[in-house]
Amino acid sequence: MYPLIHNLYKSLTYNYILNLTNQNITKMATTIKNKTLSGVGNLIKLLPTGTVFTFQFLNPVLTNNGHCTTINKYLTSILIALCGLSCIFSSFTDSYEDEEGSTRYIIATPKGIWPSPEKSSSVDVSKYKLRVGDFVHAAFAAVVFAVVALLDDNTVQCLYPEFETNEKMLMMVVPPFIGTVSGSVFMMFPNTRHGIGYPPSPTSQSQGDK
Numbered sequence: 001m002y003p004l005i006h007n008l009y010k011s012l013t014y015n016y017i018l019n020l021t022n023q024n025i026t027k028m029a030t031t032i033k034n035k036t037l038s039g040v041g042n043l044i045k046l047l048p049t050g051t052v053f054t055f056q057f058l059n060p061v062l063t064n065n066g067h068c069t070t071i072n073k074y075l076t077s078i079l080i081a082l083c084g085l086s087c088i089f090s091s092f093t094d095s096y097e098d099e100e101g102s103t104r105y106i107i108a109t110p111k112g113i114w115p116s117p118e119k120s121s122s123v124d125v126s127k128y129k130l131r132v133g134d135f136v137h138a139a140f141a142a143v144v145f146a147v148v149a150l151l152d153d154n155t156v157q158c159l160y161p162e163f164e165t166n167e168k169m170l171m172m173v174v175p176p177f178i179g180t181v182s183g184s185v186f187m188m189f190p191n192t193r194h195g196i197g198y199p200p201s202p203t204s205q206s207q208g209d210k
Helices: 002-045 049-062 070-090 132-150 153-159 161-186 202-210
Strands: 093-097 105-108
Touching: 049 070, 049 132, 070 153, 093 132, 132 153, 132 161, 132 202, 153 161
Parallel strands: none
Antiparallel strands: 093 105
16 A cells, blocks of 8 residues: 555656646746847847838748748848848938928938038038947947847748757847947947937927827
């Protein structure tokens, strides 16, 4: 009788520990996944919305959901390059409100803005001039987009499938690292522009609500 009870106790204990271990593994996997998605989500906030949307919309199509032919690889590479250039270009754009309350998007230049405002406009073009911080933000935007695009599941499976085993580890490490660096960058070079693809200035929003 005693051996039977002992074996039953061992079996119940083993099943309990196994079940508890599986629950902990599931919770850990969920936590890691949530942290990974959160890290990527925070990086995406640093990029122009339209560019990110375009990439996320076209990437599954051009990569054939990761099952690439040679033409798919070329098209995916072109998409990544164009979206990267778009992120860089957007860093040199800004916006202002004209006398009619309309939002005007412009490109920052060393002397002011392009296209130039009308002569009757009261816009102070000097505050929109090209700055060193614009080049820093442009370079940083390119790096952030490269991280988001090159670590995307479809991109990895399409361009370098042999790298897929290391993807999860990099997704856990790289986004938080870039996020930490971004905090330092934006402290040294605050971004006050509201260019193409970025949220409008508070002034634009308040005037638009009226």
